[in-house]
Amino acid sequence: MELYYSFSILICLASLFAYINHRFMKLPSTIGIMLMAILVSIGIRFAGNSIFPGMTGKLMKLLTEFDFTEVLMGAMLNFLLFAGAIHVNFADLKKQRLPVLTFSTLSVILSTFVIGFVLHFIVPWFGIDLPFIYCLLFGALISPTDPIAVLGILKKADVPKSLETKIAGESLFNDGVAVVLFAVILQLAESATMDVSLAHVSWLLAKEALGGLALGAILGFSASKAIKSIDDYIISALITMSVVMGGYMIAHTMHISGPLTMVAAGLIIGNFGRRVAMSNQTRDYLAKFWELIDEILNAILFLFIGFELLMIKDLESYWLISTFTILVVLFARFLSIYLPSLVVPFNPPLSRGSLTILVWGGLRGGVSIALVLSLASGPYKEILLEMTYFVVVFSIMVQGLSVGKVAGKVLN
Secondary structure, X not given: OHHHHHHHHHHHHHHHHHHHHHHHHOOXXXXXXXXXXXXXXXXXXXXXXXXXXXXXHHHHHHHHHOOHHHHHXXXXXXXXXXXXXXXOOHHHHHHOHHXXXXXXXXXXXXXXXXXXXXXXXXXXXXXXXXXXXXXXXXHHHHOOOOHHHHHHXXXXXXXXXXXXXXXXXXHHHHHHHHHHHHHHHHHHHHOOOOXXXXXXXXXXXXXHHHHHHHHHHHHHHHHHHHHHHHOOHHHHHHHHHHHHXXXXXXXXXXXXXXXXXXXXXXXXXXXXXXXXXXXXXXXXXXXHHHHHHHHHHHHHHHHHHHHHHHHOOOHHHHHHHHHHHHHHXXXXXXXXXXXXXXXXXXXXXXXXXXXXXXXXXOOXXXXXXXXXXXXXXXXXXXXXXXXXXXXXXXXXHHHHXXXXXXXXXXXX
16 A cells, blocks of 8 residues: 555645646656656755655655665566557668668677766866776666657657667666666676676676566567457557566566566557557557656656655755766766767768767766666765766756757757
């Protein structure tokens, strides 16, 4: 019942904030909800205990007991990735396969090490002791662009289709690489006996990525065949839900990438299944069903991201390095896109305008926060949490709101 009550409160707050935003603020829904959650969090931090201590205590209890990492990584992310992938045109993605593959693998690794080395060099300037391995750990958790934030913002931004496919495709596929990197570096930080040989790490990446894609393909084709044999939109919706929920359980048991499983299954059902297995009625109902799930879960996610401000215990100690970290992450994002573009034969080559949009449109979101919250309590968790939160909020609030205007200036 506790989980039911928690979700009830989140749904009520999300609907209230969404209504206020739609009526008065007119921002993109997810950004408006997150902004109001941040403002409420600021109010609670400064005056909550003196004005309404009972409500403040209950909200803090809800946030501390709510396992955000498990709920996002184990449930919400799977639905959101599937909902995003089912609307992606495979033909468009195939045209951009080389940049998508490059940005979702090589760029994530490059960004991780750039952020790690730069942070290790500058943190002493701020009088902070942060070991190199934890600088690298931060680089791993903050480097992947977040599919939830990216796909939500790109719907509103006026960017060319080819560029939108590059950004969306990268964000859908880079989680598998990032999670493996994060896990390897975290184990290395906690245990000196971790095998970090190139062969072992490569095997982990291949197992996670290729295993997830293979499982997703099997689930996607199987579900499409089942949908074709009945062509009933209600049962078809249930089948797609079982793909997401059952597919994640299988991926988790097999220790392969759940996110990549969802992406592969969504792409196949949204393209092969949509083309050969569905009537117009089923196709229309499924599209609306998954669009509705996408919007509801996005609202809850961005509400929770806003309230995560209350989880940061000591804003005063690390706000300066956290602000500077935003510049470090943007610099690493630039290098991780620009340097591969000099080596990999993209066709056509990246223009200066496309490079600008790829850098500025690489938003961070709930995945990074979920990873940092998964860390056990220790001397470095607080600074990593605060740096992550600053980067994510800047990414969504500033980059997300301005990417459409930036695209209009650099591409015209």
